[in-house]
Amino acid sequence: MVSQSQNSVAQAEQRRVRELTELFRSRFQVRNFFFVRVPGRVNLIGEHTDYNGYPVLPIAIERDILLCASPADDGRIVVGNRDRRYPEREFSVADPIAPFPTGDWGNYVKAAVYALRDRVKGSPSGLRLLCDGAIPAAAGLSSSSALLVAAALAFNRVHSIDLSRLELAELLAEAEHFVGTRGGGMDQAIVLLGRPDHALKIDFSPLAADAVPLPPDYAIVVCHSGVRAAKTEAVRRAYNLRAAECRLAAVLLSAALGRKESCPVLAQLDPRNSTVSRTVYSRALSGILSLAPLGFGEICERLQRSEQNVLEQVLHQDEPEPLYQPARRIRHVLSEAARVRRAARVLRSGAVSRFGALMYASHRSCQKWFEISTPELDVLVDLARELGATGARLTGAGFGGCTVNLVRREEIKPFIERLRHRYFRTYLPSARPDLLSGGEDVEELIFATRAADGARLFTP
Numbered sequence: 001m002v003s004q005s006q007n008s009v010a011q012a013e014q015r016r017v018r019e020l021t022e023l024f025r026s027r028f029q030v031r032n033f034f035f036v037r038v039p040g041r042v043n044l045i046g047e048h049t050d051y052n053g054y055p056v057l058p059i060a061i062e063r064d065i066l067l068c069a070s071p072a073d074d075g076r077i078v079v080g081n082r083d084r085r086y087p088e089r090e091f092s093v094a095d096p097i098a099p100f101p102t103g104d105w106g107n108y109v110k111a112a113v114y115a116l117r118d119r120v121k122g123s124p125s126g127l128r129l130l131c132d133g134a135i136p137a138a139a140g141l142s143s144s145s146a147l148l149v150a151a152a153l154a155f156n157r158v159h160s161i162d163l164s165r166l167e168l169a170e171l172l173a174e175a176e177h178f179v180g181t182r183g184g185g186m187d188q189a190i191v192l193l194g195r196p197d198h199a200l201k202i203d204f205s206p207l208a209a210d211a212v213p214l215p216p217d218y219a220i221v222v223c224h225s226g227v228r229a230a231k232t233e234a235v236r237r238a239y240n241l242r243a244a245e246c247r248l249a250a251v252l253l254s255a256a257l258g259r260k261e262s263c264p265v266l267a268q269l270d271p272r273n274s275t276v277s278r279t280v281y282s283r284a285l286s287g288i289l290s291l292a293p294l295g296f297g298e299i300c301e302r303l304q305r306s307e308q309n310v311l312e313q314v315l316h317q318d319e320p321e322p323l324y325q326p327a328r329r330i331r332h333v334l335s336e337a338a339r340v341r342r343a344a345r346v347l348r349s350g351a352v353s354r355f356g357a358l359m360y361a362s363h364r365s366c367q368k369w370f371e372i373s374t375p376e377l378d379v380l381v382d383l384a385r386e387l388g389a390t391g392a393r394l395t396g397a398g399f400g401g402c403t404v405n406l407v408r409r410e411e412i413k414p415f416i417e418r419l420r421h422r423y424f425r426t427y428l429p430s431a432r433p434d435l436l437s438g439g440e441d442v443e444e445l446i447f448a449t450r451a452a453d454g455a456r457l458f459t460p
Contacts, residue, residue, distance in 0.1 A: 009062050012134075013037070016066055017460050020082070020132050024068040027080060028128045033070040036153045038146040038455040040064060040135035041190045042222060042404045043395045044199055045362050046340040048370060050184025052246050053267025054337035055203045057212065057344060058186055059220065059451035060194025063135045065146040069154035072126035079109050079129040079151070086131075093117060093124040099178060103230070107179045108144050112151035115175035120159045127154060136444070138228035140396020144179075145187035148172055149455055157457060165192045165454070170207050180236055183243070183397075194454035201344045205267070212344050214451055215352045218390065221407050223419060224445040225376040226428060226435035227400030235399050241324075242370060244315040246333060249288060249326035251303065251314050256284035262313055266333060285334075291327040296320035332369035336362060356391030356406050363393035372398025376435070379427055380419075387418050412448050420446055 017035060024033060039060040046056030072078070080088045089106030091097065097114045100106050109129065117124055129151065135143040152172055156163065163171070169192050173185030189202050189209060198211040229235060246266060254264045257276055261268070271278045294302070300310050311317050315324075339358045346354040363381050367373040377394045380403045384392035388411060395404040407415045424442045428435055436442075 013064075013066070016132055016134070020066055020068045020130060021460060023082065024070075024128075024130045027130060028070065028078075030070045030128060033068055033128075034154075034157065034457060034459045036067040036069060036150045036157075036455065036457050038065050038067070038150040038153070038191050039194055039452050040141040040143060040146055041187060041194070042141060042220060042402075042449070043186065044220075044404060044406075045343045045359055045393070046186075046336060047362065047366050047394070047396075047398070048242060048246070048372070049333055049337050049340065050186040050202070050204060051243055051265075052184070052250075052333050052337075053204050053265040053273075054333065055201055055340045055344075056184075056186045057199050057201050057340050058190040059199045059214070060190055060454055061135075061141065061220075061222070061449045062452045063141065063447075063449065064452075065135060065143065065150050066132045067147075067150040067154055068130045068132075069158070070128045071158045072128050074126050075124065076126040077109060077113060077129070078127070079106060079131065081105070082130070082132045093126060099180070102180060102236070105144075105147070108148040108176075109151040111175045111178040112148050112172070113155055114178055115171055116152060116155050116159075116161060119161050119163075125158055127158060129154060136224055136402075138230035138401070139224050140229045140394075140398070140401025141222070142187040142191060142396070145172075145176065146191050148176060149188055149191050153455060153457060166207050166209075168192060181239060183239075190454070192454050194452055196453050197451050199344075199347070199451060201340070205265070210344075212347050214347065215350065217409055218352060218406055219409050219412050219448050219450065221389075221405040221412065221416060221419075221446065221448050222395075222402050223380055223384075223405065223423070224402050225374065225380055225400060226424075226432065226445065227374050227376050229396060229398070229400035238372075238399055239397050240317070241321055242329060242372065244317055244321075245324050245326050245329040247314055247316070248294075248299065248324055249330040249333075252291070252326060253284055253288050253330070255303065256287055257281065266330065267337070285330075288330060289327050293323040293325045295323060299324060328369045328371070332365045335365055335369075339365075352390060352406070356389070359391030359393045359404075359406060360385065366394055366398060370398070374398075374400055376400075376428075376432065377403060379431075380423060383419060383422050383427075387415055387422070389415065407448075416446055416448065 040063045041058045043058040078090045086105045169189040172188040200209045250264045250266045381392045384405045389405045391406040
């Protein structure tokens, strides 16, 4: 049975398709075109576990990116955006593809073409693209990865590149490193493989997705903290530092286990995935968990490697940070991976309250051990608990963005109204009035959504 909410989403998409069609024809003077729709995502639980080889549990959401696309015979990619904050970008498929300046939205289109260009038989065609985004930007809802995937699907269709969704997800996870972010493969996988009314438990090495049904009596409410989690230089550096600290933890743990891997992933060392005994693993892990923060020189001495080797092969950095905290980071990653496994089990058993408790525990770990929360996200989670949410936590990379809240369906409207009043109309005006000065529509900063389908291509 199609709900009133689903009908309104479908009607909104039809309107956007009509409007984008008119703009595309006016801008590029072409008649043959197609559309790509790629959803955003909300990660229910499993933060910063994907690039460590451990599972995640996200959903695709109803908010999406629409991309109108047409081939061009001039070998150039021209991409425009309905939002005037994102100026038109253009580059050649044939030329060496170097990134635009850090943070430029066009880099996600470049990353897609860069990843797929060598798979084209013959000379690659150009593309004309026009984007319309309904995913809040810098919200931790994967608007950037959705754009990357949309551009890749358009490029694939024009060039008849034969890749499965799983293959494409793995390829594009690596491609996003082109932009400068050392992330994992969750975002690309869920926006390609999303399934209505289900979360996906996504495992890595090899990539696999297992559908987990969501409780029908509950809904997901997303609330933007107002703190933009834009991938500026500062946020990118903080994000990449966490990834570097995780790689460092893996190398230290590998050395403690007497293994020789130069660049292991944490999950590869786990007794579940290796031949190491649990006793030996636990002893080695205890030693890593007891480490104080390490300076760069101490790291080089412990690993008996040159500074250049540690920077390039372990940390993937151009210059060192003052301190690294592998013990705190590994504590979060391992406990979060365990929470993901438990979360999938309790959802399948219908124990929704236990799932909610895992969400709250995840947020505390992100806050204390991975240090990616903000005061605003913490306030939102505390308010959600006070207002009766079964579970709440930050979602996405952190450093701003959104919380995800599990709420009974009959409580959606009063929950949203109370949270809007307590946070946007009471807390922010007194604590962070600067976050309300950007002209954002407060009504759009908190919304209910459902688990939606993954990316699709269509002709209107």
